[in-house]
Amino acid sequence: MARLDFPKDFVWGTATASYQIEGAANEGGRGPSIWDTFSRTPGKVVNGDTGDVACDSYHRYEEDIALLKKLGVKAYRFSIAWPRILPQGTGEVNQEGLDYYGRVIDKLIEAGIEPCVTLYHWDLPQALQDQGGWGVRSTIDAFVRYAEIVFQAFGGKVKQWITFNETWCISFLSNYLGIHAPGHRDLQLAMTVAHHCLVAHGRTVRKFREMGVKGEIGTTHNLAWCEPYTDSPEDVAAAQRTRGWNNEWFMDPTLKGTYPQFLVDWFKSKGAEAPIQPGDMETIAQKIDFIGINFYTGNYGRYRKDFGDFDYEEVQVGFDRTDIGWNVYPESLFKALKWVHDTYGEIPIYITENGACYNDGPSPDGKIHDEKRIDYYRMHFTQCHRAIASGVPLKGYFAWSLLDNFEWAEGYAMRFGIVYTNYETLTRTPKDSYYFIQKVIAESGLDV
Numbered sequence: 001m002a003r004l005d006f007p008k009d010f011v012w013g014t015a016t017a018s019y020q021i022e023g024a025a026n027e028g029g030r031g032p033s034i035w036d037t038f039s040r041t042p043g044k045v046v047n048g049d050t051g052d053v054a055c056d057s058y059h060r061y062e063e064d065i066a067l068l069k070k071l072g073v074k075a076y077r078f079s080i081a082w083p084r085i086l087p088q089g090t091g092e093v094n095q096e097g098l099d100y101y102g103r104v105i106d107k108l109i110e111a112g113i114e115p116c117v118t119l120y121h122w123d124l125p126q127a128l129q130d131q132g133g134w135g136v137r138s139t140i141d142a143f144v145r146y147a148e149i150v151f152q153a154f155g156g157k158v159k160q161w162i163t164f165n166e167t168w169c170i171s172f173l174s175n176y177l178g179i180h181a182p183g184h185r186d187l188q189l190a191m192t193v194a195h196h197c198l199v200a201h202g203r204t205v206r207k208f209r210e211m212g213v214k215g216e217i218g219t220t221h222n223l224a225w226c227e228p229y230t231d232s233p234e235d236v237a238a239a240q241r242t243r244g245w246n247n248e249w250f251m252d253p254t255l256k257g258t259y260p261q262f263l264v265d266w267f268k269s270k271g272a273e274a275p276i277q278p279g280d281m282e283t284i285a286q287k288i289d290f291i292g293i294n295f296y297t298g299n300y301g302r303y304r305k306d307f308g309d310f311d312y313e314e315v316q317v318g319f320d321r322t323d324i325g326w327n328v329y330p331e332s333l334f335k336a337l338k339w340v341h342d343t344y345g346e347i348p349i350y351i352t353e354n355g356a357c358y359n360d361g362p363s364p365d366g367k368i369h370d371e372k373r374i375d376y377y378r379m380h381f382t383q384c385h386r387a388i389a390s391g392v393p394l395k396g397y398f399a400w401s402l403l404d405n406f407e408w409a410e411g412y413a414m415r416f417g418i419v420y421t422n423y424e425t426l427t428r429t430p431k432d433s434y435y436f437i438q439k440v441i442a443e444s445g446l447d448v
């Protein structure tokens with residue numbers, strides 16, 4: 001058995017997102033978002049689930065914060081719903097929305113927990129989608145104005161800000177693969193959406209600096225780790241393309257101010273390109289204080305002509321899988337962290353999400369014995385420790401998620417929480433993994 005100690009100032013936290021936990025879709029002056037529309041469209045979400053009630057955190061946030069306090073976290077990452085602040089996306093501010101997040105933030109601070117706020121975790125006001133959504137540049141202006149209002153309200157109290165959560169999902173998953181709202185299948189549109197979100201990120205960082213807001217700002221990209229099954233040049237290139245689509249396409253502009261040329265060429269061959277206007281790349285590459293990484297899984301794959309978009313086919317090498325079907329490949333987290341450090345230098349890194357979907361429910365003793373989730377966390381904490389020991393500037397880790405919640409197109413069928421949500425009674429029950437993480441945090445380390 002070995003002992004792994006984490007630095008004393010390592011930030012342990014958990015994460016959630018507004019539409020996934022809040023509910024109260026028609027309360028507090030909130031306007032509709034694209035997820036209200038999408039989830040009400042038959043066939044888009046498993047069982048026709050919606051976020052109308054979700055975990056009802058809008059009303060039960062004090063209970064959630066009490067759970068966080070008992071867990072011992074230093075920080076809590078949550079998102080602000082744009083349509084609660086500006087129900088139509090622009091124009092009149094809804095004071096009730098600001099008041100709600102003000103209460104959440106004050107309660108967290110009172111509990112000794114740092115709020116880490118994500119400005120955009122996918123709930124675009126429907127009114128903006130009706131005007132073209134992220135496919136049009138005016139949405140960038142609307143976003144920066146929304147961010148300014150939120151900075152004015154909470155700047156100083158909130159020390160850590162994240163502009164966007166997972167720009168790959170906002171663009172490709174939602175506008176090319178059609179799996180998330182608004183559900184389009186158009187490669188050029190997805191490229192445009194990705195570019196506009198990146199520009200909106202850069203302009204927001206610039207606004208943050210101009211306003212002199214105290215605190216740190218960054219963005220969160222979801223990385224995917226794809227490794228060639230053999231070292232044949234075809235396999236290597238196919239894995240590089242697939243990885244690049246998820247990783248470099250977003251990391252390079254954010255941290256280097258360029259798009260990776262090998263993918264620019266690849267997308268051009270498919271008739272699509274980023275609609276870059278003069279000055280955009282400098283805007284995107286505003287200096288940020290940290291980079292957020294969401295990480296869940298990795299795979300091996302090989303070249304197969306005309307397979308998928310990148311001629312890349314996954315090879316099954318015998319990984320265990322979580323209940324959502326994602327490979328459990330902890331070492332890929334270490335590899336991804338090393339890659340970020342080697343490629344982008346000394347920028348501080350936070351894992352802003354990592355966790356596992358296992359759908360265990362209560363046992364006859366009323367407890368939730370989610371052993372596989374504990375194993376997943378233990379193995380991933382081990383890889384984080386390894387990364388820190390190898391010099392990677394990893395500063396914190398946010399477990400996804402505090403609660404079982406609305407898992408987008410999977411509805412309530414897939415559970416990622418370390419706290420069990422009973423969707424009928426809305427009671428919360430900490431799972432065994434909650435107590436495991438509580439101990440890790442208390443000791444700032446673990447035995448493996």
Ligand code: IFM
Nearest residue numbers: 017166294353400407416
């Ligand atoms: O639930 C999501 C979250 O909203 C974004 N990152 C991945 C999680 C699990 O799918």
